[in-house]
Amino acid sequence: MSGPRPFANALELLRNAGLRPTRQRLALARLLFDQGDRHVTAEQLHAEVLTASMPVSLATVYNALHQFVGAGLLREVVVNPGRSYFDTNVSDHHHFFLEDAGKLVDIPGDRIDVANVPAPPAGTAIRRVDVIIRVEREPA
């Protein structure tokens, strides 16, 4: 009865995804989905859930993140070698990547046009189009 959430609560969200609503997954789902759109790394989320006095192991954080991606609740964004971001916004959109700060900023799908996409190589089908606009601190 308060925020604009796609599901009534984390429990229902997990049930809909066919994931058993364990304490750990509930805690993680709440952190991820009870705020607006977020871009988190596994380490960040792990730190948050520990701070929230709900100890969850790092392995479980990774497991849950991947299960959420598999269930379409989360999207993995790759911008940096050796570190994955998980995006709670799974609608059609793209990203600014602030290289200095290591931060992602959403660009709504309708705020950018990608046209004339050539046909994919023979025997393959397009799964997704990712546009990443890398920005840097403006030279003084």
Add this chain to the structure above:
Amino acid sequence: MSGPRPFANALELLRNAGLRPTRQRLALARLLFDQGDRHVTAEQLHAEVLTASMPVSLATVYNALHQFVGAGLLREVVVNPGRSYFDTNVSDHHHFFLEDAGKLVDIPGDRIDVANVPAPPAGTAIRRVDVIIRVEREPA
């Protein structure tokens, strides 16, 4: 006097980039630039240079790849967490990424249109726009 190369030879290419033309860098530059456009990982290039009976340490391969990127001879493409690709095509273009095979395929810059790019966040300037079209083996 044979192939279509942007520089007469690896030696001149390194000199122009302000890099001392050592044996190792010459060997790597030849492998990278004497063929057409390539997308290699550090490990792949290391394996190639060893096969070519010119032992070069992995650390040197990484050093050289980064120096080549810094000199604008190479471009780093990030599509996978935990593995970098280096692209010898530094002109304006984009990529198909064949997820099953882990292969990159160039899309010439003029074969795709990215329009209406929104203004970058305050205080930042666009450094590069990357379009990655992820494709998968066509479902049978």
Add this chain to the structure above:
DNA sequence: TTCTGTTTTAGAACTATTCTAATCTGTTGA
């Protein structure tokens, strides 16, 4: 409750990459 399959966990293992400190090499200038 008890049972069963799933989930969680600590810690080890793994992969890609970077660092370190010693050795070597290319270039410069005498």
Add this chain to the structure above:
DNA sequence: TCAACAGATTAGAATAGTTCTAAAACAGAA
């Protein structure tokens, strides 16, 4: 030509992020 020095290379250790393993804990069904 050669000495000297800055820069480059190297093996191996170290690091970061992630995945794996095997054992213990748990959720849900009966």
